Amino acid sequence: MAISPEEPAIDVRKLCFSYQGNNSEGVSGEQTLEDIDLDLPQGARCLLIGANGSGKSTLLRILAGKKLTKTKTARIMGQDVFMNPPGGVVYLGTEWANNPVIRSDIGVAHFLDSVGGYRHKERRDALLDLLDVDLEWRMHQISDGERRRVQLCMGLMGNWDVLLLDEVTVDLDALVRAELLAFLVKESKERGATIVYATHIYDHIETFPTHICHLRLGRTPDEMVTYTPSSTIMEDSVAAEEKRGELLGIALKWLREDREVRRQRDKERGRERGAKSGADVSKTTEAYIRKGFRAILTLSLVHGKQTRDAKTFYEKYDYNAGKN
Numbered sequence: 001m002a003i004s005p006e007e008p009a010i011d012v013r014k015l016c017f018s019y020q021g022n023n024s025e026g027v028s029g030e031q032t033l034e035d036i037d038l039d040l041p042q043g044a045r046c047l048l049i050g051a052n053g054s055g056k057s058t059l060l061r062i063l064a065g066k067k068l069t070k071t072k073t074a075r076i077m078g079q080d081v082f083m084n085p086p087g088g089v090v091y092l093g094t095e096w097a098n099n100p101v102i103r104s105d106i107g108v109a110h111f112l113d114s115v116g117g118y119r120h121k122e123r124r125d126a127l128l129d130l131l132d133v134d135l136e137w138r139m140h141q142i143s144d145g146e147r148r149r150v151q152l153c154m155g156l157m158g159n160w161d162v163l164l165l166d167e168v169t170v171d172l173d174a175l176v177r178a179e180l181l182a183f184l185v186k187e188s189k190e191r192g193a194t195i196v197y198a199t200h201i202y203d204h205i206e207t208f209p210t211h212i213c214h215l216r217l218g219r220t221p222d223e224m225v226t227y228t229p230s231s232t233i234m235e236d237s238v239a240a241e242e243k244r245g246e247l248l249g250i251a252l253k254w255l256r257e258d259r260e261v262r263r264q265r266d267k268e269r270g271r272e273r274g275a276k277s278g279a280d281v282s283k284t285t286e287a288y289i290r291k292g293f294r295a296i297l298t299l300s301l302v303h304g305k306q307t308r309d310a311k312t313f314y315e316k317y318d319y320n321a322g323k324n
């Protein structure tokens with residue numbers, strides 16, 4: 001897709017999303033994503049870092065056009081992802097493994113051809129080699145990791161501009177994962193392809209990102225961090241070694257902060273709920289008491305006498321027995 005090199009590949013501004021629904025003005029219900037900003041130049045490789053439930057998958061699915069939000073604030077390669085979905089966007093997520101079709105008795109060669117493999121034979125063959133995929137495999141007879149490698153081959157063999165990866169490297173062995181990351185770095189450098197990668201695995205990934213983005217409880221609290229360009233450290237093994245663990249350190253720091261913020265938020269919500277239910281309970285109790293005492297009052301008045309309790313209640317709640 002041809003756009004000027006200065007234009008951002010991904011341009012998300014104040015994006016909001018709620019699973020409870022979106023109305024014509026925007027979102028309604030509790031927001032899963034709130035005021036998300038993500039601005040990535042072409043050729044960027046961005047790691048999305050956030051705790052479980054922080055909204056990484058939701059954001060990636062929205063960018064892939066799989067979830068609708070009417071806030072109209074997400075553009076990829078200059079095009080609105082909802083109104084005018086851009087081509088050249090590949091989304092690879094874990095839910096693919098649940099699709100019964102990919103566990104059926106079908107050969108890998110046939111499967112890849114059925115999704116256009118014959119059109120990209122050269123890239124397909126390079127990926128088969130890189131991901132160590134055998135065209136003779138049958139999809140129902142391979143392991144989860146092998147099936148994942150077929151998925152990656154399928155997703156990456158076309159000429160994509162933007163790749164949205166939702167933790168699909170988790171079941172790859174270390175060698176395939178390392179080679180895949182090296183391939184993606186090459187794609188971004190040589191073709192200007194842009195990658196957003198949500199992961200919880202920070203091992204040996206220091207040389208991958210050019211940017212890191214923090215999602216905290218559905219928000220982007222910090223400025224996006226522009227990471228030290230990996231080219232400078234990849235050529236210098238000492239620098240690369242020094243860098244080892246740095247990303248994990250940043251991720252752990254953010255995750256600890258997020259946990260504190262979430263605990264504080266949960267505590268406040270608990271207090272609010274407690275106060276609300278406390279208020280509800282006391283109102284309900286009071287209503288019952290009033291009813292109960294009204295009955296006693298009525299009875300006692302019927303019998304021509306007021307009990308002491310009824311009288312106390314009477315006074316406390318300023319009842320006028322004659323009128324009640």
Ligand SMILES: Nc1ncnc2c1ncn2[C@@H]1O[C@H](COP(=O)(O)OP(=O)(O)OP(=O)(O)O)[C@@H](O)[C@H]1O
Binds near residue numbers: 050
């Ligand atoms: N289909 C759904 N309906 C309602 N709420 C959902 C749905 N899918 C996700 N959520 C909620 O949205 C929030 C964000 O979920 P999401 O899967 O985007 O987080 P994540 O950062 O990808 O988490 P993880 O790291 O565990 O994969 C969570 O609180 C989750 O419970």
